Amino acid sequence: MNAAPQSRFAIRKFEIADIADALKIEHQSFPTPWSSAMFVLELSKSASICLAATEDDVLIGYLVAARYAQVWHVMNVSVDPANRRAGIGSSLIHELFRLADGERTHYTLEVRVSNVAAIRMYEQCGFRSAGTRPGYYADNREDALIMWRSTDDNFVPPNATNPTEWKGHR
Ligand SMILES: CC(C)(COP(=O)(O)OP(=O)(O)OC[C@H]1O[C@@H](n2cnc3c(N)ncnc32)[C@H](O)[C@@H]1OP(=O)(O)O)[C@@H](O)C(=O)NCCC(=O)NCCS
Numbered sequence: 001m002n003a004a005p006q007s008r009f010a011i012r013k014f015e016i017a018d019i020a021d022a023l024k025i026e027h028q029s030f031p032t033p034w035s036s037a038m039f040v041l042e043l044s045k046s047a048s049i050c051l052a053a054t055e056d057d058v059l060i061g062y063l064v065a066a067r068y069a070q071v072w073h074v075m076n077v078s079v080d081p082a083n084r085r086a087g088i089g090s091s092l093i094h095e096l097f098r099l100a101d102g103e104r105t106h107y108t109l110e111v112r113v114s115n116v117a118a119i120r121m122y123e124q125c126g127f128r129s130a131g132t133r134p135g136y137y138a139d140n141r142e143d144a145l146i147m148w149r150s151t152d153d154n155f156v157p158p159n160a161t162n163p164t165e166w167k168g169h170r
Contacts, residue, residue: 009088011095014050014062016043021059022078029078031139042066042075051095053079053088063092065100065107072100074109077118084117093125104152110144112137122147130157 014022019039026033042048042064049072053061061079065072074096079088096107110133111118119129127147136144148157156163 009053009055009060009083009086009091011051011053011091014043014052014064016040018052018059018062022062025059025062025078025080028081032137034076039064049096049099051092053092055083061088061092063096065096067100070104070106072096072105072107074107077121089118089121090125093121097125101151104150104155106148106150106152106155106157108146108148108157110136110146113143113145119145119147122149125149130160 019036022039023033023036043050045066047067049063049065051063052059059080060083062076063074064076065074067073074093077089077092100107107127109122109127111122113132127149129145130148131146133144133146135141146157146159148155148160
C-alpha cells in the first residue's frame with residue numbers, strides 16, 4: 001500500500017537571499033507580482049514580520065506582514081503551486097499569530113473577491129469579512145474584500161458594514 005504524500009516543511013525568517021526564489025512563486029501566483037524592490041522595502045521595516053516556508057531548504061511559500069499603528073497588515077501570502085493545499089499558507093498565518101498576538105492585536109488584509117482559495121484559508125484562520133473596497137485592483141478593477149481578525153472579542157473593524165455582528169465574535 002502506498003503512503004499518502006506528506007509535506008514536511010519548516011518555517012523560518014524570510015531573508016533577502018530568498019527574494020529571487022520568491023519572485024518565481026510571485027509570477028506563478030499573481031497577475032501583478034511584487035518586484036524585488038517591494039520585498040526589500042518590506043524586509044527593511046522594523047515593524048514587519050516576513051516568514052519563509054521551506055522544504056529541503058527550498059522556498060515553497062512566504063508571508064509578509066507589516067504593522068501600522070496597532071494593526072498588522074497581511075501584505076502577501078503565497079505558496080508554490082506544486083505545494084498548495086498542504087497546510088503551508090495557513091501555517092504561515094498561524095506562525096504570524098504566534099509571533100504577534102497580544103491582548104489586543106488586530107490584523108487586516110485585502111483579497112480579491114474572486115480568490116475563493118485565499119478567502120477560505122483566511123476564514124479558516126479566524127479572519128472575517130468587513131466590507132469591500134470597490135475597484136481596488138488596478139489591473140481589472142476587481143473589488144477587494146476587507147478581512148479582519150482580532151484577539152479582542154470587543155473589537156469592531158472601522159469599516160465594518162455590520163458592526164453589531166462583530167461584538168462578542170472572534
Ligand atoms: C491562497 C494560498 C496562499 C493558500 O495556500 P495553501 O498552502 O494552499 O493553503 P492551505 O493548504 O493552508 O489551506 C488552508 C485552507 O484554505 C482553504 N483552501 C485552500 N486552497 C483552496 C482552494 N483551492 N479551494 C478552496 N479552498 C481552499 C481550505 O479551507 C484549506 O483547508 P483544507 O485543505 O483543510 O480544506 C495559495 O492558494 C496561493 O498561494 N494562492 C496564490 C496567491 C494568493 O492568492 N495569495 C493570497 C493573496 S490575498
